Amino acid sequence: MEVKKVSVRIGNSDMVFETGKIAKQANGSVYAHYEGSAVIATVCCGKQPNEGLDYVPLSVEYNEKYYAAGKIPGGFLKRESRPKDKEILVSRLIDRPMRPLFNKAFGREIQIVPTAISSDMSNTPDIIAMNAASAAVTISDIPFGGPIAAVRISLLDGNYIVNPTFSEIEKSELDIVVAGTRDGITMVEGGAKEVSEEVMLEAIATAQPFITKLCDAQLELRELAGKEKLPIIESTVDLSWLAPVREFAYPLIKKASFVKGKMNRYAALAEVHEQVQETFADLIGEDEDRPNQLGGLFEDLEYEILRSSILNEGVRTDGRKVDEIRPITCEVGLLPRTHGSALFTRGETQSLAVTTLGTASDEQMFDTIDGEKSFSSFMLHYNFPPYSVGETGRLSTGRREIGHGHLAQRALEAIIPSKDVFPYTIRVVSEIMESNGSSSMASVCGGCLSLMDAGVPIKTPVAGIAMGLITEGADYSKYVVLSDILGEEDHLGDMDFKVTGSREGITAFQMDIKIAGVTPEIMKKALEQAKKGRIHILNIMEDTLKTPRGEINEYAPKILTMKVDLEKIGAVIGTGGKTIKAIASQSGAEVNIADDGTITIYGKNAAAAKLAKELVQSIVEEPEVGRIYQGTVKRIMDFGAFIEILPGKEGLCHISKLAKTRVQNVEDVLSVGQSVPVKLIEIDRQGRLNLSYIDAIEGNAK
Structure with a gap:
């Protein structure tokens, strides 16, 4: 088969559709690319129709290959496994606008498989997949009421962008995917940062001309390479036997349809169904198709009654007005x-x-x-x-x-x-x-x-x-x-x-x-x-609840943050991480340090987080003259004691600063390892700390 190709300008690049080179045994296949991102989409259908189906047996299996971006999958098994959430979400994006355009009477199982096989990590492959999937079905021999097409619209700095890049999406106020036919919009999905209704309407309107262009490109490809469509076998079943059933059932279903309460309403409709079956048991007979035909009639009547009541009377099945919210x-x-x-x-x-x-x-x-x-x-x-x-x-x-x-x-x-x-x-x-x-x-x-x-x-x-x-x-x-x-x-x-x-x-x-x-x-x-x-x-x-509670729940972990000077990071970590491990062990909290000096403390409770923060502060803070510290006696000399007031920071408490009266021996007042309050009274020119025990005691007494 000769390779056929069409292209259409969307945003800043051309979207190109090709067929005739890859996956030629599928009912339809299209290779689509947009700059460096590419998708191969295929569609196949079952060989024989399943008669009597009241739904379209369609499955969409979008998948992404890691090789598309030059990656090897993580984990023990180095191959793609079950579908990721993103792949499922894209499959739903493709399914929803396409499903209504297939004819239930076709009756064959249909499977659409769009595969992302190249990614430039700039242009989103999901939009390419949506258009490629529609193009594959459009040129196939499967009956389809399309094509459909899709574009992504973002709002950045007051401008609407068609098919934005990943980086543009991250900065945008609005990110929506819009799908539709040449006749109008059929699906919109996306998020925004509190944009107005007018902005949303304008974004959707921006998408329509591009959707039309993409649909036209798919129709052009069909002219070049489209297959003759398979026949739809219309039902020739005689349903005239349902006429008296309909006349009998209509008023009963209408009454049951307005019973208050979902389960009560279902029960009432089931009772009517049973009553109709008993009344027309002879007519139904042993024909195995007639019970299903009767079920179809019931759904048709419910459809007709519900819609007629709303359109003509403005009354819904639960009695509400059309704009009324439930309690x-x-x-x-x-x-x-x-x-x-x-x-x-x-x-x-x-x-x-x-x-x-x-x-x-x-x-x-x-x-x-x-x-x-x-x-x-x-x-x-x-x-x-x-x-x-x-x-x-x-x-x-x-x-x-x-x-x-x-x-x-x-x-x-x-x-x-x-x-x-x-x-x-x-x-x-x-x-x-x-x-x-x-x-x-x-x-x-x-x-x-x-x-x-x-x-x-x-x-x-x-x-x-x-x-x-x-x-x-x-x-x-x-x-x-x-x-x-x-x-x-x-x-x-x-x-x-x-x-x-x-x-x-x-x-x-x-x-x-x-x-x-x-x-x-x-x-x-x-x-x-x-x-x-x-x-x-x-x-x-x-x-x-008008506003968030002022504090998080007592059972929630407590997270505290603080920032230290870059030159203090090493002191907090310690040699081989010794200091930070000690803080975690002593407090029971996890402590993480970022390169910019931001320290994040994760405590199982508020007490653990608070203790860890105090321990970090004690390492990074500078001694302050006039402040009273709780220190630990490290060494005792004849002329005084060296007391650690902060981790790694010791000062001298001279023997003359131990009491108001004369002290003969330092050991008479202090002992190694003792925890005592001391006041920092001076930092001399050489940076040495001079402490006073008696001033701290008197300060605390006050």
């Missing part, structure tokens, strides 16, 4: 021995969030192809046990848990204090106790409260809300934006739109669209409604 309760400090805890409940969604404070040794290390090894002092983990939805199942961490945790972490990262202000490693864990929609946003709210309960000096409180969308008509001229969506509204609606932020602005943003795209008008309304809901939630959170 919220907050509680903090409920766990006795954790460093910080909060229970956030919104309707039937509940997060138990727990904050743990650790030391620098607890930081999370990342070893990726993006650059040198990096460390993170803040992490958030999200757990979704099966009991949260009243089910049994395995306790595991899947792609959903990693994705939701990443979104919640991104939401809170913007308000976490810097290490020089708060030198702790922070871990927040959100345990979902109940779920009926937007559990990731409950994790943001609960996580924020638990941070404040732990005494973390966050910059400002942050809350999150999930928005939904119901539309009607090909041009979406009739639509309703929903605040704080339920699980059913997410499943049966057209949009899942999560926004987190403070009173000042947005900190994280995730939008998935199931329709061709949303208009700027819809997006603007959704953002305005989300802001109103976010402020409402923040008001309730602040009624519970």
Whole structure:
């Protein structure tokens, strides 16, 4: 096959798509590169369709090879192993905008494998992978309603940058990935440092022309090298038997759909299902396909009833108005021995969030192809046990848990204090106790409260809300934006739109669209409604705990920092580390010294940290005339005693300074090893320290 190539200018470089050279046995393969970063994306499908599937059997397996950046994997086994969190997150980025564009009727298993095989450690491979994956499917013989394309947008010094480098992303106020078709935006995900809704809208608008250009390039490649699409076998099953069932079931399902309470509603719908099966048992007969067809009818009716009620009456299944937030309760400090805890409940969604404070040794290390090894002092983990939805199942961490945790972490990262202000490693864990929609946003709210309960000096409180969308008509001229969506509204609606932020602005943003795209008008309304809901939630959170607690929890480790002159570092360390080891042994605290003279002390408790700091101070501080020290008698001479007042610093207490009356022998007053108070009365020209025992006693007596 002849190599075909197209290129398109995006930002400051060309994104190039090639096919016909690599992985030619796949249904579709595209080699894409952008400067020094490159991805090979392939797509394959099963040989035979699986009839009756009500979902798209799609899997996306993005992976990064360490050789791409000239690295050898760490660990005992020097090969890439299970997917890293980053690879899972990128796989989700690729999956979400592409999945709605596959036809369920195709019925074959589809696997997309984008592999990052070259990294210049400057340009992000995830954006290349998203575009390469779409291009591979577009030119393949697999039916696809795309292409889709994606760009990253950052805001730096007031300017929007398309496909920024890693260094530009680090400095930016906004970092979002925007994906869409030629018709509109279908996915947005990213974080920000409290930017306004107007800034977010402008960033998304900036992305659209580049997405269109990338889609056009993929269509051009299809013209050059595209395969004829495989047929979609349309169902020829006669469903006319369902007509009387539909007529009978519709009013029953409509009534059951508005029963208050998720589990009560599910029970009511199950009862209707059972009633319908009994009533039409003869019609269903022994045909093994008809029970599944009946289940499909039930879902269609629920879809129709829910959407019609919202669009035409403005009433949701739980009775709320379209912009109404479910009842919220907050509680903090409920766990006795954790460093910080909060229970956030919104309707039937509940997060138990727990904050743990650790030391620098607890930081999370990342070893990726993006650059040198990096460390993170803040992490958030999200757990979704099966009991949260009243089910049994395995306790595991899947792609959903990693994705939701990443979104919640991104939401809170913007308000976490810097290490020089708060030198702790922070871990927040959100345990979902109940779920009926937007559990990731409950994790943001609960996580924020638990941070404040732990005494973390966050910059400002942050809350999150999930928005939904119901539309009607090909041009979406009739639509309703929903605040704080339920699980059913997410499943049966057209949009899942999560926004987190403070009173000042947005900190994280995730939008998935199931329709061709949303208009700027819809997006603007959704953002305005989300802001109103976010402020409402923040008001309730602040009624519970307005500001972080003044001190960290008594059970948390105590971290103290201090700075010493560079010439004093050697004295603190000592020969072969003898001095610093002695400080750690005596105090029970860990002491670390940076090259700039910053000393960080990690104590298991406040007392250990305080003692270690005092020991360090005693080494580095200079003797001060007029100050009383607690010294140790080192040597006794006929004319006085040499007393150590600071580590390595001795002074002479003359025999005349031991008492007001004449002292015949120094041993009559002092003995070697004795701890005594002495006052530093003079530092002579030669730097010698002159001490007084009697002045110290009289000073203490006063």
